[in-house]
Amino acid sequence: MRLPGFVGGRPTGRALAAVQFVISASALLLVVTTAGLFVLQRVAREEALRDATELTRVVTDVAIRPHVSRALLDGDPVALAGLEAAEGAVLGDVIVRIKLWAPDGRIVWSDENRLIGTAPGASSDIVEVARTGVADAEFADPTAGEHAFEQGQGELLEVYVPVVAADGTRLVAETYQTSGRVAAATHAIWWSYLPVMLIALLALALAQLPLALWWGRRSRAEAEERVELLARAELARQDERSRIASDLHDTVVQDLAGMAFDLAATASSVHRRSTEELATTLREGAETSRSSIAQLRAMLIKLHPGDAPPIDLARELPELAADLKGRGVRVDVDIDPVSLDHELRALLFRAAQEGIRNVARHAAATRATISLTARDGVATLLIEDDGQGMSSRDLVKQRAAGHVGLTLLADRVRAQQGELTISSEPGRGTRLVVWLPLEARKAG
Template sequence: MPPEPAWIDLTVAQTRRSALVEPPSRRGLFTRLIAAAVLVVLVVVAVGVFVARQLAEREAVHDAARSAQLLGDVIVEPALSDALLDGDAEARAMLDELVRSRVLGDSVVRVKIWDADGRILYSDEPRLIGETFGLDDEERTVLASNGVEAEVSDLGAPENRYETGQGALLEAYHAVTSPSGRAVLFEAYFRYDQVSVRTGELWGAFSLLAVGSVLALLVLLLPLGRRLVVYLRDVRAHREAVLQHALDASSDERRRIAGRLHDGAIQDLTASALALHGGASRAQRSGDAALAAELDEAARTLRANVGGLRSLLVDVYPPSLTAAGIRPALDDLADAVRGRGVRVRIVDDELPDLTPDEARLVFRVVRECLANTVRHAKAGEAVVTLGPVQPDGSVPVEIADDGHGFDPEGIEQPESGHLGIPLIVEAAAAEGARLRVRSRPGQGTRWQLVLRANASAGARG
């Protein structure tokens, strides 16, 4: 035997939809605006820091290139000799003394001089002198054009292995020439700390403007938000008043139609049926059997029509709902459904007294579920179970049938074909009740209306 399908709570989606259109309170609006402002400030901070760092790094790279050009032209190139380029140790020592005294310092941490073949002719790190690593295309272009270039150092490169303990660095290279006109590449390594310092300066100026603008916008939005909340509440109240007026008007019209049917057409037809039955009896006693049969058939037809009208009267507006309570009204509804070929049993398992609103909700849900049983389920029997009160105080009302069953996914949508279901789902949600369904093709259908716990404690007490 396949497992029983799970309950699907139709009022959950309705409650979520209602929450989406519920206008926020003023405090809630203020909280949301503050949260949005904080989020915007955080985004502005993150973007500002990123942009400031990019700008600072760009400025630092440009400054490094300009500094390397000045150092190369003013200090290194005048001290550069052909003897140094030929590997003379004394010339190298003289240049080293000059570099250490006038170039190396707080900002410059390394100096290298390369020839066109990528061999290091001089460095303040002696272990690099004489090693060859080759020049890349950019460096060759600078060397050929007597230009200058700077970038963030790639400390993973083998020629930079002795700079790894210095942190992030900027490297700048510039072409310089010896007295005989031989071009070599002067390279200086600058500390990256200036990027962080410049980032802080740029961010400080940017943050005051950005955060101030956000706060000013927040101040401007608060009055507008309060007005919007008031407007939304007025619109919602008007909508609810219109809907309530429509429901009251519909209920009054149903009551008026039911009264006219009960006091007019049904009474007249009942009297006519009685008159025809009396005429049939008189014709039978006078020996006119044919006339008696015709009158008796007409009386039966009228009585059947009266029964149909009484069933319709229950569908339109059950007079017993307000006069005698929910159970007699459901009995009348069950009689009407039985007349359409479905056996209906009502099991009253200690149903407590209901408020008028709860009684109307129960009747409306049972009527719609039984109507679906007749129209769609092709069921032979339906059972309506009322109660009992659960330990948590809630009251279940269950409608089960042995019909074809169906896939309940999406049934609360109007386009599903079950047009009355969205209405009773909304009505249940409005009363704080839950409407659940359990069904599967070939396994029948069970509807369950759960009235909320202690919803009418005074009435049930």
């Protein structure tokens, strides 16, 4: 059974499952991609900062440290001249400023002569590098007062590395590097890792394909099952309506119609009827009315039972047999004590109703048997008659005419892991047997 992709403009069935999967898969890929790009950007930036720090360390070790001595702390012109001679090896397109800080917060040397000898105070970064000997790097705030001589250089990267002279003098070298090199390094690293991330995302997307296929099949199966259940429910509803209409026609309507004919005939000849005859007709009419009311009330209770007590098969099955006896059929009833849950009792009662109704309507039987036994963990219901029987062609005609009570009943029995069989031949009666396990076990 094929399902429409959309009903009333809303996705249903397989289309709905596809939409849900696409949305969930897209959301997952978006989250993973966003997180991956964030992590990749951070890794690339940190790697670029490490490169900038390593550059400062190499430059200071090669060009600066050999000229650092205790005399530099005292402003010795020779020591300062040595650093000025090394200045050209340090500054360039990448490093645009260099400062040497004493632990007390003085700038003992810088390529900017106006800074030499000033004491702006050591920042927390300088103090930490001097104490631990671990280099540090961060982006500078170009508006800070300490960067008055670096205005116009754009965003700069501050790198701090410790410098230890041969005589044990400890200083901190601070270099300012242009952010363009860091950005370029970040970009290069980012693009080197990007293909790996894209391959991982592609693998993740491909890994979801089996799940998508499974989900689509499952959703389609569930949708088809819902459609089938709705169709069966509609068939059951139509069958129940047909059964109620048939019951009313065969009982209440027939009785009331007969009473109406009797009353009409009596009314047309009332002047010729004796008082006893009139009383008899009225009593029969009253009895028919009471019987019809009782039948209608019983039917209403079945349609809306409310808090009805559990079904007692030992009582209900003989009452069903009474309807056949009222039609002149000799009925043998044999009911064993059977312990069943409510669902199985209701199913056996429904099967007995259907079987006895078919005997009353179609069998033209003179004798029938109703039995319920329990052996070897199986409950067996038997409805048998000696009527005119039927052929397989008769069953096909009944189904074609919309009589699907037995078909629906068989489905319900199979759902309880039971079995329903009908054996019949024209002129040799009909035998309906229902087998059910004593404990309800849903199939599947």
